[in-house]
Amino acid sequence: AGPQVGAGANWTNPGGDAGKTHHSALAQITPANVGALGLAWQAELGTMRGQEATPVVVDGVLYTSGVAGRAYAFDAASGRPLWAFEPEVDMQVNRTTCCDMVNRGVAVARGKVFVASLDGWMYALDAKTGAVVWKSDFIENRRKGDNSTGAPEVAGDVVVIGMGGAEYDVRGYVTALDLDTGKLRWRWHVVPHDPKLGPQERPELEAALKTWDPNSRWDIGGGGAPWDAINYDPETGYVLVGTGNGGPYATSKRSPAGGDNLYLGTLVALDPKTGRMVWHYQETPGDNWDFTSTQPMILTHLTIDGKDRSVVIHAPKNGFMYVLDRRTGELLRANAIVRTNWAKGIDAKTGRPLLNPAEADYTDGPKIVFPATTGARNWHPASYDPATGLYVGAVLDMGNLIFMTPGQKPARARALNNDAALIFTPDVKAALDTLPAPMAEAVRRLPAYQEALRDPGKAQIRAIEPLTGKTVWAADTLGWQDRGGVLTTASGLTIHGGVDGRLVVRETATGKVLKEIQTGTPIMAAPMTFMAGGVQYIAVAAGWGGGGYPFVPRYSAAYTRGNMNRLLVFRLGGEAVPIPDLLPPIEVAPEPPAQAADVTAETIARGQGLFFNNCAICHANQPRSITPDLRRMQPGTHELFRQIVLEGALVAGGMPRWNDVLTPGDADAIHAYLIDLQGKTRADELAKQKAGKPLDGPSLTILSNY
Ligand SMILES: O=C(O)c1cc(C(=O)O)c2c(n1)C(=O)C(=O)c1cc(C(=O)O)[nH]c1-2
Ligand SMILES: [Ca+2]
Numbered sequence: 291a292g293p294q295v296g297a298g299a300n301w302t303n304p305g306g307d308a309g310k311t312h313h314s315a316l317a318q319i320t321p322a323n324v325g326a327l328g329l330a331w332q333a334e335l336g337t338m339r340g341q342e343a344t345p346v347v348v349d350g351v352l353y354t355s356g357v358a359g360r361a362y363a364f365d366a367a368s369g370r371p372l373w374a375f376e377p378e379v380d381m382q383v384n385r386t387t388c389c390d391m392v393n394r395g396v397a398v399a400r401g402k403v404f405v406a407s408l409d410g411w412m413y414a415l416d417a418k419t420g421a422v423v424w425k426s427d428f429i430e431n432r433r434k435g436d437n438s439t440g441a442p443e444v445a446g447d448v449v450v451i452g453m454g455g456a457e458y459d460v461r462g463y464v465t466a467l468d469l470d471t472g473k474l475r476w477r478w479h480v481v482p483h484d485p486k487l488g489p490q491e492r493p494e495l496e497a498a499l500k501t502w503d504p505n506s507r508w509d510i511g512g513g514g515a516p517w518d519a520i521n522y523d524p525e526t527g528y529v530l531v532g533t534g535n536g537g538p539y540a541t542s543k544r545s546p547a548g549g550d551n552l553y554l555g556t557l558v559a560l561d562p563k564t565g566r567m568v569w570h571y572q573e574t575p576g577d578n579w580d581f582t583s584t585q586p587m588i589l590t591h592l593t594i595d596g597k598d599r600s601v602v603i604h605a606p607k608n609g610f611m612y613v614l615d616r617r618t619g620e621l622l623r624a625n626a627i628v629r630t631n632w633a634k635g636i637d638a639k640t641g642r643p644l645l646n647p648a649e650a651d652y653t654d655g656p657k658i659v660f661p662a663t664t665g666a667r668n669w670h671p672a673s674y675d676p677a678t679g680l681y682v683g684a685v686l687d688m689g690n691l692i693f694m695t696p697g698q699k700p701a702r703a704r705a706l707n708n709d710a711a712l713i714f715t716p717d718v719k720a721a722l723d724t725l726p727a728p729m730a731e732a733v734r735r736l737p738a739y740q741e742a743l744r745d746p747g748k749a750q751i752r753a754i755e756p757l758t759g760k761t762v763w764a765a766d767t768l769g770w771q772d773r774g775g776v777l778t779t780a781s782g783l784t785i786h787g788g789v790d791g792r793l794v795v796r797e798t799a800t801g802k803v804l805k806e807i808q809t810g811t812p813i814m815a816a817p818m819t820f821m822a823g824g825v826q827y828i829a830v831a832a833g834w835g836g837g838g839y840p841f842v843p844r845y846s847a848a849y850t851r852g853n854m855n856r857l858l859v860f861r862l863g864g865e866a867v868p869i870p871d872l873l874p875p876i877e878v879a880p881e882p883p884a885q886a887a888d889v890t891a892e893t894i895a896r897g898q899g900l901f902f903n904n905c906a907i908c909h910a911n912q913p914r915s916i917t918p919d920l921r922r923m924q925p926g927t928h929e930l931f932r933q934i935v936l937e938g939a940l941v942a943g944g945m946p947r948w949n950d951v952l953t954p955g956d957a958d959a960i961h962a963y964l965i966d967l968q969g970k971t972r973a974d975e976l977a978k979q980k981a982g983k984p985l986d987g988p989s990l991t992i993l994s995n996y
């Protein structure tokens with residue numbers, strides 16, 4: 291492939307073109323006529339979980355994926371459904387999914403559509419019928435918390451897929467399966483295994499081992515899960531992979547003697563024939579902060595110091611924007627795009643960050659670290675527009691308070707082992723009152739606390755010069771949970787969504803808004819564009835979810851109108867989008883049943899501990915959460931509580947069974963805690979109702995663990 295041209299009539303993979311630039315060469319829709327943009331067709335996806343996939347269009351057929359690895363095919367012009375596929379998913383996997391049941395897209399090649407299910411099976415479907423041609427289990431160790439949310443990537447005659455679970459107990463890897471048969475061709479592990487178990491699988495892992503304490507927490511797995519970005523680069527023939535964060539989070543727990551802990555937080559180039567590593571560049575040596583490098587990559591050409599260079603542009607979670615030579619991994623540029631206090635910069639000579647442990651190592655006490663674990667960037671695809679030279683994407687300039695409990699704990703199988711608590715800077719001030727007094731005092735003394743008060747954070751759609759990191763324009767979104775994917779077109783348009791349900795069209799050069807369409811469903815996924823029957827269309831998946839999904843922001847259409855997941859397709863001269871009705875006001879929590887006779891204050895306290903250890907990552911107990919608000923359980927749910935928690939009575943709906951870790955006594959203690967909480971919630975809400983106040987006040991503090 292030569293210089294970047296962008297996608298044409300077809301949009302052949304979720305990134306659009308071979309470089310995954312999310313840029314289109316199409317120009318039928320222009321700044322002059324975009325005022326006439328309206329709905330061409332829509333498809334309801336029958337779920338209220340998140341949508342993150344960018345659709346693919348090949349010769350008039352639109353293929354895409356949805357919740358837990360469902361796949362769909364539509365006639366791209368008319369929206370006529372051609373087929374739909376729903377994998378049989380073992381919902382026990384939800385015990386180790388940090389960030390909802392999302393899926394980021396399909397691959398299409400050789401008459402087949404490839405999609406990976408949440409529980410780690412690759413499905414090759416007949417592109418014409420949706421029938422399963424083969425399926426292949428790509429999880430290495432089913433006793434661990436491995437799962438899958440990413441899109442498969444075709445590289446020659448293999449399909450490559452990553453996995454997730456680095457907040458739990460996994461050792462990360464990518465897997466290559468034979469395109470025609472699904473047979474395992476190779477696997478590349480991100481981090482070494484316990485050296486006591488014998489030689490490493492590959493020479494590059496023997497090299498990596500030298501950067502780990504021999505007494506690392508191998509039992510927890512080390513992490514590194516490459517859960518999103520994988521790019522096959524036809525120009526070099528390499529597969530580029532962005533690897534994930536360390537597990538547990540803190541280096542001092544994971545690898546007590548320190549070290550870079552290769553290949554965490556790294557871009558690696560692999561040979562797709564063998565899986566052998568060709569080069570690597572570690573963006574976050576010795577990751578402490580869930581700084582994954584799994585964020586989407588863009589492959590293009592840039593003129594640097596007068597020379598044309600084949601580059602990868604990468605802005606991972608850690609707050610820097612990197613430009614690397616994609617043949618060699620040589621660092622060409624690195625600039626901070628947000629506040630970063632974990633590193634003072636990147637040394638251009640060595641390519642290494644200038645680490646700042648005084649401000650960011652939380653081994654001996656709480657720290658406020660910029661950026662937050664949510665990342666300066668996350669999975670939301672950005673776009674590179676070659677005409678203006680602008681990288682346009684969602685950027686979050688925010689930090690978090692991070693702290694951990696002292697000492698080492700035993701690993702818990704298929705459970706959270708990240709061992710760090712997080713409070714985002716917009717909530718830090720309010721949250722200090724809930725912390726033990728000495729910790730709150732320590733936080734108040736941090737220089738970064740003043741910074742958090744001065745500017746708790748902002749989320750923006752920004753246009754950035756990749757070589758300088760300089761922002762050319764920025765548009766505020768509604769809050770840190772309002773982040774979205776971006777499309778640019780050769781006609782000078784930038785298109786993105788908002789979680790309040792708007793589709794926004796801007797002028798790429800200036801950011802000026804040219805058109806807004808209210809859809810009534812939150813839009814986080816990236817819009818894409820294609821031609822069918824001589825007409826240019828713009829398609830986007832709509833639905834709130836992903837990391838932090840149980841905390842539905844008040845400003846999102848998920849909160850005000852439900853979260854009716856849809857695929858929305860637009861064209862010039864289209865119609866108004868049908869908008870879902872407003873939800874009725876929240877009702878007072880129903881009266882809970884009486885506590886069992888033997889319940890004491892200790893039972894309730896024990897139940898609360900168990901709840902926060904096992905349940906709270908999904909059940910945030912927020913009004914209008916996607917997972918049930920357990921302060922509002924109906925009598926029937928209370929009656930079935932043990933069956934639901936221990937026997938899997940609601941497993942089909944996504945609620946796993948827990949009888950392997952919780953005893954009936956534990957389940958009863960959790961129930962006692964929830965009955966107590968429901969009673970208090972009801973009393974509080976009755977008082978509010980009496981005072982004529984709304985029941986859903988300002989958003990509660992977010993204490994996240996992902
Ligand atoms: O470490 C991991 O294995 C892992 C997996 C995932 C995922 O698979 O979605 C996310 C993260 N980490 C993560 O740190 C993160 O911020 C995140 C956001 C999202 C999302 O879909 O919104 N997924 C994930
Ligand atoms: Ca993670």
